[in-house]
Amino acid sequence: xxxxxCGAPTRYEYGEHTADVLVIAYGCTLEExxxxxxxxxxxxxxxxxxxxxxDYVEVEVHGDDMEQLxxxxxxxxxxxxxxxxxxxxxxxxxVRIEGGxxxxxxxxxxxxxxxxxxHGYRGLIVKAMTYNMMSIAKEGDHWRVQFVVDI
Numbered sequence: 820x821x822x823x824x825c826g827a828p829t830r831y832e833y834g835e836h837t838a839d840v841l842v843i844a845y846g847c848t849l850e851e852x853x854x855x856x857x858x859x860x861x862x863x864x865x866x867x868x869x870x871x872x873x874d875y876v877e878v879e880v881h882g883d884d885m886e887q888l889x890x891x892x893x894x895x896x897x898x899x900x901x902x903x904x905x906x907x908x909x910x911x912x913x914v915r916i917e918g919g920x921x922x923x924x925x926x927x928x929x930x931x932x933x934x935x936x937x938h939g940y941r942g943l944i945v946k947a948m949t950y951n952m953m954s955i956a957k958e959g960d961h962w963r964v965q966f967v968v969d970i
Contacts, residue, residue, distance in 0.1 A: 823847055827961035831859030834965070840943070841952055843965040850914040852962040853889065853924060857896040858909060860945055860968060864900065865938040870908030872929025879925045885955050888922045889964060893948040906933040943970050
């Protein structure tokens with residue numbers, strides 16, 4: 820994956836947590852950090868680099884504050900996979916975060932129906948988003964978001 824142009828160390832990584840998974844995502848913008856957070860969650864379950872953009876879906880979530888917005892954002896992507904069997908990949912268009920509280924996050928994301936033979940299975944199923952260890956911060960020239968998902 821490598822470092823981002825703004826100096827962030829990588830797109831996403833996983834931290835240590837006793838029973839669940841700590842996801843840490845970075846971006847040169849807040850929108851990019853949110854996008855990379857969603858990719859980090861998907862990559863726990865299947866190989867995102869095997870996904871082709873056969874279909875596009877619109878995602879729109881709202882939150883009274885940034886933490887609730889991030890929670891709802893990740894929760895929506897968990898639903899896309901778990902509820903609709905939509906495997907999304909790195910095909911995000913028009914990612915926008917708007918408002919000054921309450922906030923709205925919108926995106927159009929590409930992917931296809933999940934196929935275990937094509938997309939594989941990494942051995943983890945993400946069951947739920949949590950507020951545990953959640954933080955959203957600008958660090959120098961990049962953004963860092965982190966949160967724990969229940970597996």
